[in-house]
Amino acid sequence: MNCVLDLKRKVVGVRFLFTEKEFEETQAEKTKGRMPYCKMINRAMGGDKIKVDFDNFGCFAAARVLGIVDLDDWYTSGHYYGKCGLYQDMPTAKEITDSISKCNHKCYGIEIMPLEEFNMEPHVVIIATNTFNTMRLIQGHAYKYGTHTGYKFIGGQAMCAECTAHPYATNDINISLLCVGTRRSGFNEDEIGIGIPLRKFLEMVDGLCKTVTPTEPNIRKKVIEEKLNAHGVSDVEIIYNKNYGDNMHKHDFAYFKKRDEQ
Structure with missing residues:
Protein backbone atom coordinates (compact mmCIF):
# COMPACT_ATOMS: atom_id res chain seq x y z
CA MET A 1 0.00 0.00 0.00
CA ASN A 2 2.79 2.43 0.87
CA CYS A 3 4.38 1.71 -2.51
CA VAL A 4 1.22 2.24 -4.55
CA LEU A 5 0.13 5.39 -2.70
CA ASP A 6 2.08 8.45 -1.57
CA LEU A 7 0.93 8.60 2.06
CA LYS A 8 2.14 11.39 4.33
CA ARG A 9 0.93 9.70 7.51
CA LYS A 10 1.24 6.17 8.81
CA VAL A 11 -1.71 3.81 8.53
CA VAL A 12 -3.01 3.21 12.06
CA GLY A 13 -4.58 0.20 13.72
CA VAL A 14 -7.05 0.33 16.61
CA ARG A 15 -7.63 -2.60 18.95
CA PHE A 16 -10.24 -2.64 21.70
CA LEU A 17 -9.06 -4.01 25.05
CA PHE A 18 -11.94 -5.46 27.04
CA THR A 19 -10.32 -6.30 30.39
CA GLU A 20 -7.73 -4.74 32.67
CA LYS A 21 -5.58 -7.85 32.23
CA GLU A 22 -5.69 -7.50 28.46
CA PHE A 23 -4.82 -3.83 28.83
CA GLU A 24 -1.78 -4.56 31.00
CA GLU A 25 -0.49 -7.26 28.64
CA THR A 26 -0.43 -5.11 25.50
CA GLN A 27 2.89 -4.03 24.06
CA ALA A 28 2.10 -0.32 23.82
CA GLU A 29 2.93 2.21 26.54
CA LYS A 30 0.12 3.86 28.48
CA THR A 31 0.10 7.53 27.56
CA LYS A 32 0.08 10.30 30.16
CA GLY A 33 -2.61 12.92 30.62
CA ARG A 34 -5.92 13.50 28.87
CA MET A 35 -6.41 14.28 25.20
CA PRO A 36 -9.07 13.99 22.48
CA TYR A 37 -9.28 10.62 20.74
CA CYS A 38 -8.46 12.28 17.41
CA LYS A 39 -5.22 13.55 18.99
CA MET A 40 -4.42 9.97 19.97
CA ILE A 41 -4.93 8.90 16.35
CA ASN A 42 -2.78 11.80 15.14
CA ARG A 43 0.04 10.76 17.45
CA ALA A 44 -0.13 7.16 16.22
CA MET A 45 -0.06 8.37 12.60
CA GLY A 46 3.20 10.05 13.54
CA GLY A 47 4.64 6.77 14.83
CA ASP A 48 3.63 6.65 18.52
CA LYS A 49 2.52 3.37 20.10
CA ILE A 50 0.03 4.07 22.86
CA LYS A 51 -2.71 2.48 24.92
CA VAL A 52 -5.38 4.54 26.63
CA ASP A 53 -8.10 4.03 29.24
CA PHE A 54 -10.75 6.20 30.89
CA ASP A 55 -8.15 8.44 32.54
CA ASN A 56 -6.71 9.45 29.16
CA PHE A 57 -9.91 10.63 27.48
CA GLY A 58 -10.32 14.39 27.21
CA CYS A 59 -13.36 14.06 24.94
CA PHE A 60 -16.28 12.14 26.37
CA ALA A 61 -18.21 12.17 23.12
CA ALA A 62 -15.50 9.80 21.88
CA ALA A 63 -15.43 7.85 25.16
CA ARG A 64 -19.17 7.23 24.81
CA VAL A 65 -19.26 5.91 21.23
CA LEU A 66 -16.14 3.77 21.73
CA GLY A 67 -17.51 2.06 24.84
CA ILE A 68 -15.12 3.53 27.39
CA VAL A 69 -18.03 5.06 29.34
CA ASP A 70 -21.74 4.29 29.33
CA LEU A 71 -24.24 6.26 27.27
CA ASP A 72 -25.89 8.58 29.79
CA ASP A 73 -29.29 10.28 29.63
CA TRP A 74 -27.79 13.70 28.92
CA TYR A 75 -26.19 12.34 25.76
CA THR A 76 -28.96 10.03 24.53
CA SER A 77 -31.68 12.65 25.07
CA GLY A 78 -29.94 14.95 22.58
CA HIS A 79 -28.97 17.58 25.18
CA TYR A 80 -25.24 17.09 24.57
CA TYR A 81 -25.56 18.36 21.00
CA GLY A 82 -28.71 20.38 21.59
CA LYS A 83 -26.74 22.91 23.65
CA CYS A 84 -23.70 23.28 21.39
CA GLY A 85 -25.22 25.28 18.53
CA LEU A 86 -24.45 22.79 15.78
CA TYR A 87 -28.10 21.96 15.08
CA GLN A 88 -31.17 24.12 14.71
CA ASP A 89 -33.28 22.53 17.47
CA MET A 90 -33.51 19.66 19.93
CA PRO A 91 -35.34 17.24 17.59
CA THR A 92 -32.51 17.62 15.06
CA ALA A 93 -29.90 17.16 17.79
CA LYS A 94 -31.76 14.07 19.05
CA GLU A 95 -31.89 12.55 15.54
CA ILE A 96 -28.17 13.22 15.07
CA THR A 97 -27.37 11.65 18.44
CA ASP A 98 -29.41 8.54 17.66
CA SER A 99 -27.79 8.09 14.25
CA ILE A 100 -24.17 8.50 15.36
CA SER A 101 -22.47 5.11 15.17
CA LYS A 102 -21.66 3.52 18.53
CA CYS A 103 -19.78 0.37 19.46
CA ASN A 104 -22.46 -0.85 21.92
CA HIS A 105 -19.92 -2.61 24.10
CA LYS A 106 -18.02 -1.81 27.27
CA CYS A 107 -14.25 -1.90 26.97
CA TYR A 108 -11.47 -1.14 29.43
CA GLY A 109 -9.12 0.58 27.00
CA ILE A 110 -7.85 0.92 23.46
CA GLU A 111 -4.49 0.21 21.78
CA ILE A 112 -3.57 2.63 18.99
CA MET A 113 -0.40 2.52 16.90
CA PRO A 114 0.95 2.22 13.36
CA LEU A 115 -0.51 -0.86 11.70
CA GLU A 116 2.96 -2.20 10.92
CA GLU A 117 3.78 -2.36 14.66
CA PHE A 118 0.98 -4.72 15.70
CA ASN A 119 1.82 -8.30 16.66
CA MET A 120 -1.88 -9.03 17.26
CA GLU A 121 -4.65 -8.20 14.80
CA PRO A 122 -6.27 -4.81 15.39
CA HIS A 123 -10.00 -4.43 14.87
CA VAL A 124 -10.07 -1.29 12.73
CA VAL A 125 -7.61 0.38 10.35
CA ILE A 126 -7.66 4.17 9.98
CA ILE A 127 -6.13 6.23 7.17
CA ALA A 128 -5.97 10.00 6.80
CA THR A 129 -4.98 11.21 3.36
CA ASN A 130 -5.90 13.39 0.38
CA THR A 131 -8.76 12.96 -2.07
CA PHE A 132 -6.64 11.27 -4.75
CA ASN A 133 -5.50 8.50 -2.42
CA THR A 134 -9.04 8.18 -1.10
CA MET A 135 -10.27 7.71 -4.66
CA ARG A 136 -7.71 4.99 -5.29
CA LEU A 137 -8.62 3.20 -2.06
CA ILE A 138 -12.30 3.26 -2.98
CA GLN A 139 -11.39 1.91 -6.42
CA GLY A 140 -9.61 -0.93 -4.62
CA HIS A 141 -12.70 -1.58 -2.55
CA ALA A 142 -14.97 -1.44 -5.62
CA TYR A 143 -12.70 -3.95 -7.40
CA LYS A 144 -13.53 -6.45 -4.65
CA TYR A 145 -16.99 -5.53 -3.46
CA GLY A 146 -18.64 -3.29 -6.08
CA THR A 147 -20.62 -0.20 -5.08
CA HIS A 148 -20.71 0.71 -1.41
CA THR A 149 -23.75 2.74 -0.39
CA GLY A 150 -23.39 2.75 3.39
CA TYR A 151 -21.18 5.78 3.94
CA LYS A 152 -22.25 7.88 6.92
CA PHE A 153 -20.78 11.20 7.94
CA ILE A 154 -21.99 14.47 9.44
CA GLY A 155 -18.76 16.42 9.91
CA GLY A 156 -18.77 15.49 13.59
CA GLN A 157 -17.20 12.83 15.83
CA ALA A 158 -14.98 12.01 12.88
CA MET A 159 -12.24 9.73 14.17
CA CYS A 160 -14.25 8.17 16.99
CA ALA A 161 -17.68 7.54 15.44
CA GLU A 162 -17.14 7.78 11.68
CA CYS A 163 -13.70 6.12 11.39
CA THR A 164 -13.74 3.70 14.35
CA ALA A 165 -17.19 2.91 15.74
CA HIS A 166 -18.96 2.73 12.36
CA PRO A 167 -16.49 0.30 10.71
CA TYR A 168 -16.42 -1.81 13.88
CA ALA A 169 -20.21 -1.90 14.36
CA THR A 170 -21.07 -2.51 10.70
CA ASN A 171 -18.00 -4.55 9.67
CA ASP A 172 -17.67 -2.23 6.68
CA ILE A 173 -15.75 0.77 5.43
CA ASN A 174 -16.62 4.39 6.04
CA ILE A 175 -15.37 7.77 4.88
CA SER A 176 -15.20 10.84 7.10
CA LEU A 177 -14.80 14.46 6.04
CA LEU A 178 -13.35 14.94 9.53
CA CYS A 179 -14.58 17.60 11.94
CA VAL A 180 -13.48 20.77 13.66
CA GLY A 181 -12.12 18.90 16.67
CA THR A 182 -10.10 16.58 14.46
CA ARG A 183 -8.51 19.45 12.57
CA ARG A 184 -7.71 21.19 15.85
CA SER A 185 -5.87 18.00 16.78
CA GLY A 186 -3.43 18.42 13.88
CA PHE A 187 -5.18 17.21 10.73
CA ASN A 188 -5.00 19.39 7.64
CA GLU A 189 -7.87 21.03 5.77
CA ASP A 190 -7.41 18.83 2.68
CA GLU A 191 -7.38 15.47 4.51
CA ILE A 192 -10.12 12.84 4.56
CA GLY A 193 -10.44 9.98 7.02
CA ILE A 194 -11.18 6.36 6.14
CA GLY A 195 -12.06 3.64 8.64
CA ILE A 196 -11.90 0.00 7.60
CA PRO A 197 -12.25 -3.37 9.39
CA LEU A 198 -8.93 -5.18 9.16
CA ARG A 199 -10.14 -8.02 6.93
CA LYS A 200 -11.65 -5.66 4.39
CA PHE A 201 -8.55 -3.50 4.53
CA LEU A 202 -6.45 -6.45 3.37
CA GLU A 203 -8.85 -7.05 0.49
CA MET A 204 -8.88 -3.34 -0.39
CA VAL A 205 -5.10 -3.27 -0.61
CA ASP A 206 -5.20 -6.25 -2.95
CA GLY A 207 -7.81 -4.43 -5.05
CA LEU A 208 -5.66 -1.30 -4.95
CA CYS A 209 -2.72 -3.24 -6.38
CA LYS A 210 -4.87 -4.99 -8.98
CA THR A 211 -6.07 -1.61 -10.31
CA VAL A 212 -2.65 0.00 -10.80
CA THR A 213 -2.52 -1.07 -14.46
CA PRO A 214 -5.98 0.16 -15.51
CA THR A 215 -5.93 3.43 -13.53
CA GLU A 216 -2.42 4.84 -13.39
Whole structure:
Protein backbone atom coordinates (compact mmCIF):
# COMPACT_ATOMS: atom_id res chain seq x y z
CA MET A 1 0.00 0.00 0.00
CA ASN A 2 2.79 2.43 0.87
CA CYS A 3 4.38 1.71 -2.51
CA VAL A 4 1.22 2.24 -4.55
CA LEU A 5 0.13 5.39 -2.70
CA ASP A 6 2.08 8.45 -1.57
CA LEU A 7 0.93 8.60 2.06
CA LYS A 8 2.14 11.39 4.33
CA ARG A 9 0.93 9.70 7.51
CA LYS A 10 1.24 6.17 8.81
CA VAL A 11 -1.71 3.81 8.53
CA VAL A 12 -3.01 3.21 12.06
CA GLY A 13 -4.58 0.20 13.72
CA VAL A 14 -7.05 0.33 16.61
CA ARG A 15 -7.63 -2.60 18.95
CA PHE A 16 -10.24 -2.64 21.70
CA LEU A 17 -9.06 -4.01 25.05
CA PHE A 18 -11.94 -5.46 27.04
CA THR A 19 -10.32 -6.30 30.39
CA GLU A 20 -7.73 -4.74 32.67
CA LYS A 21 -5.58 -7.85 32.23
CA GLU A 22 -5.69 -7.50 28.46
CA PHE A 23 -4.82 -3.83 28.83
CA GLU A 24 -1.78 -4.56 31.00
CA GLU A 25 -0.49 -7.26 28.64
CA THR A 26 -0.43 -5.11 25.50
CA GLN A 27 2.89 -4.03 24.06
CA ALA A 28 2.10 -0.32 23.82
CA GLU A 29 2.93 2.21 26.54
CA LYS A 30 0.12 3.86 28.48
CA THR A 31 0.10 7.53 27.56
CA LYS A 32 0.08 10.30 30.16
CA GLY A 33 -2.61 12.92 30.62
CA ARG A 34 -5.92 13.50 28.87
CA MET A 35 -6.41 14.28 25.20
CA PRO A 36 -9.07 13.99 22.48
CA TYR A 37 -9.28 10.62 20.74
CA CYS A 38 -8.46 12.28 17.41
CA LYS A 39 -5.22 13.55 18.99
CA MET A 40 -4.42 9.97 19.97
CA ILE A 41 -4.93 8.90 16.35
CA ASN A 42 -2.78 11.80 15.14
CA ARG A 43 0.04 10.76 17.45
CA ALA A 44 -0.13 7.16 16.22
CA MET A 45 -0.06 8.37 12.60
CA GLY A 46 3.20 10.05 13.54
CA GLY A 47 4.64 6.77 14.83
CA ASP A 48 3.63 6.65 18.52
CA LYS A 49 2.52 3.37 20.10
CA ILE A 50 0.03 4.07 22.86
CA LYS A 51 -2.71 2.48 24.92
CA VAL A 52 -5.38 4.54 26.63
CA ASP A 53 -8.10 4.03 29.24
CA PHE A 54 -10.75 6.20 30.89
CA ASP A 55 -8.15 8.44 32.54
CA ASN A 56 -6.71 9.45 29.16
CA PHE A 57 -9.91 10.63 27.48
CA GLY A 58 -10.32 14.39 27.21
CA CYS A 59 -13.36 14.06 24.94
CA PHE A 60 -16.28 12.14 26.37
CA ALA A 61 -18.21 12.17 23.12
CA ALA A 62 -15.50 9.80 21.88
CA ALA A 63 -15.43 7.85 25.16
CA ARG A 64 -19.17 7.23 24.81
CA VAL A 65 -19.26 5.91 21.23
CA LEU A 66 -16.14 3.77 21.73
CA GLY A 67 -17.51 2.06 24.84
CA ILE A 68 -15.12 3.53 27.39
CA VAL A 69 -18.03 5.06 29.34
CA ASP A 70 -21.74 4.29 29.33
CA LEU A 71 -24.24 6.26 27.27
CA ASP A 72 -25.89 8.58 29.79
CA ASP A 73 -29.29 10.28 29.63
CA TRP A 74 -27.79 13.70 28.92
CA TYR A 75 -26.19 12.34 25.76
CA THR A 76 -28.96 10.03 24.53
CA SER A 77 -31.68 12.65 25.07
CA GLY A 78 -29.94 14.95 22.58
CA HIS A 79 -28.97 17.58 25.18
CA TYR A 80 -25.24 17.09 24.57
CA TYR A 81 -25.56 18.36 21.00
CA GLY A 82 -28.71 20.38 21.59
CA LYS A 83 -26.74 22.91 23.65
CA CYS A 84 -23.70 23.28 21.39
CA GLY A 85 -25.22 25.28 18.53
CA LEU A 86 -24.45 22.79 15.78
CA TYR A 87 -28.10 21.96 15.08
CA GLN A 88 -31.17 24.12 14.71
CA ASP A 89 -33.28 22.53 17.47
CA MET A 90 -33.51 19.66 19.93
CA PRO A 91 -35.34 17.24 17.59
CA THR A 92 -32.51 17.62 15.06
CA ALA A 93 -29.90 17.16 17.79
CA LYS A 94 -31.76 14.07 19.05
CA GLU A 95 -31.89 12.55 15.54
CA ILE A 96 -28.17 13.22 15.07
CA THR A 97 -27.37 11.65 18.44
CA ASP A 98 -29.41 8.54 17.66
CA SER A 99 -27.79 8.09 14.25
CA ILE A 100 -24.17 8.50 15.36
CA SER A 101 -22.47 5.11 15.17
CA LYS A 102 -21.66 3.52 18.53
CA CYS A 103 -19.78 0.37 19.46
CA ASN A 104 -22.46 -0.85 21.92
CA HIS A 105 -19.92 -2.61 24.10
CA LYS A 106 -18.02 -1.81 27.27
CA CYS A 107 -14.25 -1.90 26.97
CA TYR A 108 -11.47 -1.14 29.43
CA GLY A 109 -9.12 0.58 27.00
CA ILE A 110 -7.85 0.92 23.46
CA GLU A 111 -4.49 0.21 21.78
CA ILE A 112 -3.57 2.63 18.99
CA MET A 113 -0.40 2.52 16.90
CA PRO A 114 0.95 2.22 13.36
CA LEU A 115 -0.51 -0.86 11.70
CA GLU A 116 2.96 -2.20 10.92
CA GLU A 117 3.78 -2.36 14.66
CA PHE A 118 0.98 -4.72 15.70
CA ASN A 119 1.82 -8.30 16.66
CA MET A 120 -1.88 -9.03 17.26
CA GLU A 121 -4.65 -8.20 14.80
CA PRO A 122 -6.27 -4.81 15.39
CA HIS A 123 -10.00 -4.43 14.87
CA VAL A 124 -10.07 -1.29 12.73
CA VAL A 125 -7.61 0.38 10.35
CA ILE A 126 -7.66 4.17 9.98
CA ILE A 127 -6.13 6.23 7.17
CA ALA A 128 -5.97 10.00 6.80
CA THR A 129 -4.98 11.21 3.36
CA ASN A 130 -5.90 13.39 0.38
CA THR A 131 -8.76 12.96 -2.07
CA PHE A 132 -6.64 11.27 -4.75
CA ASN A 133 -5.50 8.50 -2.42
CA THR A 134 -9.04 8.18 -1.10
CA MET A 135 -10.27 7.71 -4.66
CA ARG A 136 -7.71 4.99 -5.29
CA LEU A 137 -8.62 3.20 -2.06
CA ILE A 138 -12.30 3.26 -2.98
CA GLN A 139 -11.39 1.91 -6.42
CA GLY A 140 -9.61 -0.93 -4.62
CA HIS A 141 -12.70 -1.58 -2.55
CA ALA A 142 -14.97 -1.44 -5.62
CA TYR A 143 -12.70 -3.95 -7.40
CA LYS A 144 -13.53 -6.45 -4.65
CA TYR A 145 -16.99 -5.53 -3.46
CA GLY A 146 -18.64 -3.29 -6.08
CA THR A 147 -20.62 -0.20 -5.08
CA HIS A 148 -20.71 0.71 -1.41
CA THR A 149 -23.75 2.74 -0.39
CA GLY A 150 -23.39 2.75 3.39
CA TYR A 151 -21.18 5.78 3.94
CA LYS A 152 -22.25 7.88 6.92
CA PHE A 153 -20.78 11.20 7.94
CA ILE A 154 -21.99 14.47 9.44
CA GLY A 155 -18.76 16.42 9.91
CA GLY A 156 -18.77 15.49 13.59
CA GLN A 157 -17.20 12.83 15.83
CA ALA A 158 -14.98 12.01 12.88
CA MET A 159 -12.24 9.73 14.17
CA CYS A 160 -14.25 8.17 16.99
CA ALA A 161 -17.68 7.54 15.44
CA GLU A 162 -17.14 7.78 11.68
CA CYS A 163 -13.70 6.12 11.39
CA THR A 164 -13.74 3.70 14.35
CA ALA A 165 -17.19 2.91 15.74
CA HIS A 166 -18.96 2.73 12.36
CA PRO A 167 -16.49 0.30 10.71
CA TYR A 168 -16.42 -1.81 13.88
CA ALA A 169 -20.21 -1.90 14.36
CA THR A 170 -21.07 -2.51 10.70
CA ASN A 171 -18.00 -4.55 9.67
CA ASP A 172 -17.67 -2.23 6.68
CA ILE A 173 -15.75 0.77 5.43
CA ASN A 174 -16.62 4.39 6.04
CA ILE A 175 -15.37 7.77 4.88
CA SER A 176 -15.20 10.84 7.10
CA LEU A 177 -14.80 14.46 6.04
CA LEU A 178 -13.35 14.94 9.53
CA CYS A 179 -14.58 17.60 11.94
CA VAL A 180 -13.48 20.77 13.66
CA GLY A 181 -12.12 18.90 16.67
CA THR A 182 -10.10 16.58 14.46
CA ARG A 183 -8.51 19.45 12.57
CA ARG A 184 -7.71 21.19 15.85
CA SER A 185 -5.87 18.00 16.78
CA GLY A 186 -3.43 18.42 13.88
CA PHE A 187 -5.18 17.21 10.73
CA ASN A 188 -5.00 19.39 7.64
CA GLU A 189 -7.87 21.03 5.77
CA ASP A 190 -7.41 18.83 2.68
CA GLU A 191 -7.38 15.47 4.51
CA ILE A 192 -10.12 12.84 4.56
CA GLY A 193 -10.44 9.98 7.02
CA ILE A 194 -11.18 6.36 6.14
CA GLY A 195 -12.06 3.64 8.64
CA ILE A 196 -11.90 0.00 7.60
CA PRO A 197 -12.25 -3.37 9.39
CA LEU A 198 -8.93 -5.18 9.16
CA ARG A 199 -10.14 -8.02 6.93
CA LYS A 200 -11.65 -5.66 4.39
CA PHE A 201 -8.55 -3.50 4.53
CA LEU A 202 -6.45 -6.45 3.37
CA GLU A 203 -8.85 -7.05 0.49
CA MET A 204 -8.88 -3.34 -0.39
CA VAL A 205 -5.10 -3.27 -0.61
CA ASP A 206 -5.20 -6.25 -2.95
CA GLY A 207 -7.81 -4.43 -5.05
CA LEU A 208 -5.66 -1.30 -4.95
CA CYS A 209 -2.72 -3.24 -6.38
CA LYS A 210 -4.87 -4.99 -8.98
CA THR A 211 -6.07 -1.61 -10.31
CA VAL A 212 -2.65 0.00 -10.80
CA THR A 213 -2.52 -1.07 -14.46
CA PRO A 214 -5.98 0.16 -15.51
CA THR A 215 -5.93 3.43 -13.53
CA GLU A 216 -2.42 4.84 -13.39
CA PRO A 217 -0.53 6.67 -16.18
CA ASN A 218 2.90 5.40 -17.20
CA ILE A 219 4.76 8.09 -15.23
CA ARG A 220 3.13 7.00 -11.97
CA LYS A 221 3.44 3.32 -12.84
CA LYS A 222 7.20 3.79 -13.08
CA VAL A 223 7.38 5.41 -9.64
CA ILE A 224 5.20 2.69 -8.12
CA GLU A 225 7.24 -0.06 -9.75
CA GLU A 226 10.50 1.41 -8.43
CA LYS A 227 9.10 1.58 -4.90
CA LEU A 228 7.81 -1.98 -5.10
CA ASN A 229 11.19 -3.22 -6.28
CA ALA A 230 12.99 -1.28 -3.56
CA HIS A 231 10.82 -2.99 -0.92
CA GLY A 232 11.10 -6.47 -2.44
CA VAL A 233 7.45 -6.69 -3.48
CA SER A 234 7.27 -8.82 -6.61
CA ASP A 235 3.62 -9.94 -6.87
CA VAL A 236 2.04 -6.72 -8.19
CA GLU A 237 1.62 -6.86 -11.96
CA ILE A 238 2.10 -3.54 -13.77
CA ILE A 239 1.50 -3.26 -17.52
CA TYR A 240 2.58 -0.09 -19.30
CA ASN A 241 0.63 1.64 -22.09
CA LYS A 242 -2.59 0.15 -20.80
CA ASN A 243 -5.36 2.18 -19.20
CA TYR A 244 -9.06 1.45 -18.83
CA GLY A 245 -10.07 4.83 -20.29
CA ASP A 246 -8.02 4.33 -23.44
CA ASN A 247 -9.40 0.85 -24.04
CA MET A 248 -12.97 1.96 -23.44
CA HIS A 249 -12.65 4.90 -25.82
CA LYS A 250 -11.06 2.76 -28.51
CA HIS A 251 -13.93 0.31 -28.24
CA ASP A 252 -16.47 3.13 -28.33
CA PHE A 253 -14.92 4.76 -31.40
CA ALA A 254 -14.81 1.41 -33.22
CA TYR A 255 -18.39 0.65 -32.23
CA PHE A 256 -19.81 3.99 -33.35
CA LYS A 257 -17.77 4.01 -36.57
CA LYS A 258 -19.07 0.58 -37.49
CA ARG A 259 -22.63 1.61 -36.61
CA ASP A 260 -22.41 4.77 -38.73
CA GLU A 261 -21.03 2.80 -41.68
CA GLN A 262 -23.95 0.39 -41.46
